Every structure is written in C-alpha cells, then in structure tokens.
Amino acid sequence: MRASLIQIAVDEGESVEARRRRVTALVREQAGAADLVVLPELWTTGAFAYEEFGSEAEPLEGPTYEAMAKAAGDAGVWLHAGSIPERDPEGPLYNTSLVFSPSGDLAGAYRKIHRFGFDKGEAVLMGAGEDLVTVRLPETTLGVATCYDLRFPELFRGLVDAGAETLVIPAGWPERRRAHWTLLAQARAVENQAFVLACGTAGTHAGVPQAGHSIVVDPWGEVLAEAGAGEEVLTVEFDPAKVAATREQFPALKDRLLGLPAPRR
Numbered sequence: 001m002r003a004s005l006i007q008i009a010v011d012e013g014e015s016v017e018a019r020r021r022r023v024t025a026l027v028r029e030q031a032g033a034a035d036l037v038v039l040p041e042l043w044t045t046g047a048f049a050y051e052e053f054g055s056e057a058e059p060l061e062g063p064t065y066e067a068m069a070k071a072a073g074d075a076g077v078w079l080h081a082g083s084i085p086e087r088d089p090e091g092p093l094y095n096t097s098l099v100f101s102p103s104g105d106l107a108g109a110y111r112k113i114h115r116f117g118f119d120k121g122e123a124v125l126m127g128a129g130e131d132l133v134t135v136r137l138p139e140t141t142l143g144v145a146t147c148y149d150l151r152f153p154e155l156f157r158g159l160v161d162a163g164a165e166t167l168v169i170p171a172g173w174p175e176r177r178r179a180h181w182t183l184l185a186q187a188r189a190v191e192n193q194a195f196v197l198a199c200g201t202a203g204t205h206a207g208v209p210q211a212g213h214s215i216v217v218d219p220w221g222e223v224l225a226e227a228g229a230g231e232e233v234l235t236v237e238f239d240p241a242k243v244a245a246t247r248e249q250f251p252a253l254k255d256r257l258l259g260l261p262a263p264r265r
Helices: 016-028 050-056 063-075 147-151 153-161 175-192 241-249
Strands: 002-007 036-038 078-087 093-100 106-111 133-136 141-144 166-170 195-199 202-205 215-217 223-226 232-237
Touching: 002 016, 002 195, 016 063, 036 195, 050 078, 063 078, 063 093, 078 166, 093 141, 106 133, 106 141, 141 153, 147 166, 147 175, 153 175, 166 175, 175 195, 175 215, 175 223, 223 232
Parallel strands: 002 036, 036 078, 141 166, 166 195
Antiparallel strands: 002 232, 078 093, 093 106, 133 141, 195 215, 215 223
16 A cells, blocks of 8 residues: 655745645645545644634635545545644534545544643634544555644554554644654554554744654554655555554554453443
8 A cells, every 4th residue: 555645835925725726736646656645734724823723714615625525536545635724613613634535525524632732722722523533445444633642642542442553643743842753653653553654744834843754654663754854745655464464463452451442232
C-alpha cells in the first residue's frame, strides 16, 4: 500500500480559496502514485490562526468538503483531507477531519477530542468531539486522531480496540516541540503495534513556526520515511499485513490488564 503525506506550507499571504485550489491540484497529482493521501490539520487557515477560525469556519459539507470529495474521486484515492474549522449550525465550532473514499463519498468525519490551548485558543474557541472514528479500507483499518490527541495514549487504545491498524494523525505541530512530535509518533506505533502516518504543516501560522517533519512509523517503531521542514509530498510504501504479523510475533496487547473494553453481553 502506498501513502502520500502532503506537508502543506501555510503562507499567511495566500488566501484560503487560493490554497484550497492549490491543495486540490496536489491531491489530483497523486493519482496512480498513492492509494491513500493525507493532508494536515487546519491547513485552510493555519492551526494557530485563532482569529481566522470564526470567519473561515465552514459547514461540514462546505467548499472544502466539496473540493476534497471531487479531488478524491478524480484521483481515485482514499483521502484523509486533514481538518477544517467546522461550524455546526446548532452548536460551537469544531476541528473536524474528513475522510473520503476513492469514489468521493464521505467515509468518516472526526471532531477532535483534545483541544490545545490551556484555557485559550482552540481550547475555548472549539467544541470537543465525543466519538472515536475508524475507517475501513480494503487493506487496513484507519484510526483517526488529530495533533494534540497524540499526547493522550488512551485515545489510541480505544482506536485499537475498535480495530484500528493504521493510525492517521494530521497536525499543525509547532517547531519548538518537534522532538515531542517524533517521540510520540514512535511511541504510539510501538505501544499499539500499528502503523502511524503523521502529517504536519510547514510555514508559519500566526507567528508560530511549524515543525514539518511528517513521519511514517511501522509497528516496531522504525521510521520508514520522514519529511524535512518545508512543503513536500512524502510518499512511502508499507505492508499493512505487518500489523497482524507483529501482534502475533510479540503479543503484548494480549497482556493488557487495565483499560480493557467492557465485555459484550
């Protein structure tokens, strides 16, 4: 299976509409090169451009949804379209990820559960999601999380319990904490014996330099590919069957005693 992580540079001088057109073209360029394409968190506005969230928020099936659905269908790829600031007509804003099938149909939508900001920024401007989301592909099951979620291992245990084998994490991670980004991506892969596809942004969001360095990690924690700091498309081939093989060879998940899902009745 081939995945392309598109590490988008968010230039504050580029309009949201111009960036949407540019990213749509980048997705279409992955036709024949990738089975799965992943975009970063809040790439339309920038993850730290808090003042833009309200003005650029969209309904779920807004212009970004429409553009990404068509791009996925045109390219014939599974597309994790990163996340958008979603405006719920009956509630708050949400940081919402969208996943599309190769036919352009919505396969999953995830509202970010852990919001960053420590009582400011995203933490007060966005509502918290409540549901874990997995998406079944022919080759693997995706577990969907977003950026700051990476620091909360219990979320990923829940995704694994729901069948996730490949953990996909779009992010707008700051450069000053890049070491945490790499460390946590590898930790989530090792402890869950799953692939991790973590796609970040480049550029600067509202004065906050971004880490870039999108990364793909296998179930043993080996880094299969890592991007640099600037905008680039990181394409990697991986074997989803390695998840089952790893879990059979080293069955640590079977020894869990805490946090197990409740038995079915």
